[in-house]
Amino acid sequence: MLATVLGTGAAHAEFIFPEKDELTFGFIKLTDMAPLAVAYELGYFEEEGLYVTLEPQANWKVLLDGVIDGQLDGAHMLAGQPLAATIGYGTEAHIVTPFSMDLNGNGITVSNEVWAMMEEHVPHDDAGLPIHPISAEALAPVVEAFNDRGESFNMGMVFPVSTHNYELRYWLAAGGLHPGYYSPDNTTGQIDADVLLSVTPPPQMPATLEAGTIHGYCVGEPWNQQAVFKGIGVPVITDYQIWENNPEKVFGMTAEFVEENPNTALLVTKALIRAAIWLDENDNANRPEAVEILSRPNYVGADAEVIAASMTGTFEFEEGDVRDIPDFNVFFRYYATYPFYSDAVWYLTQMRRWGQIAEPQPDSWFDEVARSVYRPDIYMQAAQMVIDEGYATEADFPFGTDGYKDPTDAFLDGVMYDGRQPNAYLDSLTIGLKGDESVGG
Amino acid sequence: MTAMTDPDTLAVEKEARRERLFTRINKADGTFRVLGLSWITPLLKIMAGDRPGAHLKDIWRMLAVPLIAILCFLALWATLAPRVQTSLGAIPGPQQVWEQVGVLHSDAQREWAREAQFYERLEARNEALREAGQADRIRERTYTGAPTYYSQIWTSLQTVFFGFLIATAVAVPIGIACGLSASFNAAMNPIIQIFKPVSPLAWLPIVTMVVSALYTTQDGWFEKAFLTSAITVTLCSLWPTLINTALGVASIDKDLVNVGRVLKLDTKTRILKLVLPSALPLIFTGLRLSLGVGWMVLIAAEMLAQNPGLGKFVWDEFQNGSSDSLARIMVAVLTIGIIGYLLDRLMYAIQSMFTFSATR
Numbered sequence: 001m002l003a004t005v006l007g008t009g010a011a012h013a014e015f016i017f018p019e020k021d022e023l024t025f026g027f028i029k030l031t032d033m034a035p036l037a038v039a040y041e042l043g044y045f046e047e048e049g050l051y052v053t054l055e056p057q058a059n060w061k062v063l064l065d066g067v068i069d070g071q072l073d074g075a076h077m078l079a080g081q082p083l084a085a086t087i088g089y090g091t092e093a094h095i096v097t098p099f100s101m102d103l104n105g106n107g108i109t110v111s112n113e114v115w116a117m118m119e120e121h122v123p124h125d126d127a128g129l130p131i132h133p134i135s136a137e138a139l140a141p142v143v144e145a146f147n148d149r150g151e152s153f154n155m156g157m158v159f160p161v162s163t164h165n166y167e168l169r170y171w172l173a174a175g176g177l178h179p180g181y182y183s184p185d186n187t188t189g190q191i192d193a194d195v196l197l198s199v200t201p202p203p204q205m206p207a208t209l210e211a212g213t214i215h216g217y218c219v220g221e222p223w224n225q226q227a228v229f230k231g232i233g234v235p236v237i238t239d240y241q242i243w244e245n246n247p248e249k250v251f252g253m254t255a256e257f258v259e260e261n262p263n264t265a266l267l268v269t270k271a272l273i274r275a276a277i278w279l280d281e282n283d284n285a286n287r288p289e290a291v292e293i294l295s296r297p298n299y300v301g302a303d304a305e306v307i308a309a310s311m312t313g314t315f316e317f318e319e320g321d322v323r324d325i326p327d328f329n330v331f332f333r334y335y336a337t338y339p340f341y342s343d344a345v346w347y348l349t350q351m352r353r354w355g356q357i358a359e360p361q362p363d364s365w366f367d368e369v370a371r372s373v374y375r376p377d378i379y380m381q382a383a384q385m386v387i388d389e390g391y392a393t394e395a396d397f398p399f400g401t402d403g404y405k406d407p408t409d410a411f412l413d414g415v416m417y418d419g420r421q422p423n424a425y426l427d428s429l430t431i432g433l434k435g436d437e438s439v440g441g
Numbered sequence: 442m443t444a445m446t447d448p449d450t451l452a453v454e455k456e457a458r459r460e461r462l463f464t465r466i467n468k469a470d471g472t473f474r475v476l477g478l479s480w481i482t483p484l485l486k487i488m489a490g491d492r493p494g495a496h497l498k499d500i501w502r503m504l505a506v507p508l509i510a511i512l513c514f515l516a517l518w519a520t521l522a523p524r525v526q527t528s529l530g531a532i533p534g535p536q537q538v539w540e541q542v543g544v545l546h547s548d549a550q551r552e553w554a555r556e557a558q559f560y561e562r563l564e565a566r567n568e569a570l571r572e573a574g575q576a577d578r579i580r581e582r583t584y585t586g587a588p589t590y591y592s593q594i595w596t597s598l599q600t601v602f603f604g605f606l607i608a609t610a611v612a613v614p615i616g617i618a619c620g621l622s623a624s625f626n627a628a629m630n631p632i633i634q635i636f637k638p639v640s641p642l643a644w645l646p647i648v649t650m651v652v653s654a655l656y657t658t659q660d661g662w663f664e665k666a667f668l669t670s671a672i673t674v675t676l677c678s679l680w681p682t683l684i685n686t687a688l689g690v691a692s693i694d695k696d697l698v699n700v701g702r703v704l705k706l707d708t709k710t711r712i713l714k715l716v717l718p719s720a721l722p723l724i725f726t727g728l729r730l731s732l733g734v735g736w737m738v739l740i741a742a743e744m745l746a747q748n749p750g751l752g753k754f755v756w757d758e759f760q761n762g763s764s765d766s767l768a769r770i771m772v773a774v775l776t777i778g779i780i781g782y783l784l785d786r787l788m789y790a791i792q793s794m795f796t797f798s799a800t801r
Contacts, residue, residue: 017578021580022582022585029757029760029761043562046562046566049566051582051585052585053585055747056747056757056760057747058745058746058747058756062747069653071665071666201760203759203760203761203762204760206528206762207762210528226762230528230529231528232528295763296587297548297587297757297758297761297763297769298587298588298757300761301757301758301760301761301762301763301766302761302762302763303763303764
């Protein structure tokens, strides 16, 4: 009884107390903030002696600034944010992450008008349904048609260093469309672009699409399913189909905070691991309950049926075209929460690919940055405590890994990615910077 | 047995009672008027036995007409709203909005229950700590759950009054100085003219950055977000007070000023005894305008900066995009309007307590 109330392992003789126990964490209204909501609602934070306030933030910029200036002790972050901040792209600050929040969970949606134009270029099966995954090649003629009538083709993503920006760019480039470069002088990311990408905060995506400012977007759930329910757009591809089990959000804190409050960081990670286990337990058996929690107005707040559409193993493309994607949102399986260096390196390669990292960097640099931001040491310590308390087994965690996943070609275009050789990977991509190239102007 | 009372005396006494009653009603009328309930007076007079004729007309004008107008508005709203289809469903009518009032209230109740549970758990935890010999670890904590609708209202009110108090503290002295000295007024005038029309949304980023830079303590008295909103309110709401104070001070009776000179009053006495009393009505007019502006600005500031309060409630609901969101936002709009009205009445009441020449 005492052990559970105090949240420390029965096996441990002494208690671990957090240095700072009243914490404020920020999040964006997206289903992948679920581990935070679950850790709070199921009392995991409290069991670790942590008194947490969860605060929704207006957009990713406000959230990052909040963490940097100390208003927030930690936050649900885009995986690119800690990396970009640490290498000084955008706001500079050393942010670290001991916990990766999920795999997959995003989609690319286009407006009804664009879908109507795209559909004729998409192959259909015997039942008359479009064959997935849909390549951006089907979008190319649409973009051309827009350009012919003197209009630019605009799409939204959520932040310059967001997963969504890179996924959207990956999809477009794999289909032969150029999404544009960044340069030190021009941070719009629209140099040489066929498709103009701009920033819109996630929850505003459907409204912006409806207003006609953008013709499509890449965002996390529930904002793709929301477009289907509102009847304003059609998701054409999920990120699971672009890169199977791609890493998504992370939980970020400043390096300074983690250094000053090592126990706090450890206990937060432990609570989050437990929440992730709960989310995936027994073949997603707890997901309906998670959907109910997320639909509360102080978390994601969208209608429960919209959130459930992607959280319970399915995804609705066109209205009525519901398909099974059991791994659309993975919170714990496949070592989803372990902060792999190779995941960090992939984000860095994309920053280099699109010119956010203007100068070429040696392979060793990618490894160093990944090691300074990703903190599997904290993760494994927390994991050991979770095992000791009987919430998980050793098999649930990647003991013995060097932090690099095996090379994989589970991408839409089948290109092989090896995190140990980022420059070789960059060279193998057709569109994008490689070698010593840089963008002028 | 008892002496028969003369019917004349009785009538006189009755008349006197009536007279007293009416004096009292007329006296109360001032209060009703301040509260915006002036329709009670004619009602009371009829009940006290006055002839209804003229009063009925007053009641019609003060009570029935506004009520009919509100009913017409509700009817129009109920018929027109469902015809506007948005992607979140039809615009909610009065009934859906009223339902959300109930939902918000039961949400708040649920949150209060959870709060109570939280304190029970905290107590159990402290008890366990005590038994484990870790008594020094015991702490009192506040509940960290989601804010209820009521607590959002309370936060907004606190913020607006805090900002308004700073604004008053800044604006009144500067206004007096402007009114007393023509040169000072000439110096201030361009600055006032330039900064007066600036929108809160333009101040907000600057205030946010400055507060973040200067207010670096983590465990100070105020939340940074609270300070940011409050200071934005200050910056936008100090102008009406400043201008009206200057005007009020500048326009005091020249005879009074001369008397002050003859009596050789020192500056402090002159300001306290001569200037302030005669400038008070205009100062209060300024304060009333300032509070109104402050309330309006606050909602915008909270919305943009995601600072706790009603503005954030509106923004969060807009972002939620649930099928109840529009109705909830309308509840907030009505709340904001009603509170704004009450704030104005409050200032009017204070104004009429301090001054005799207050006109509406």
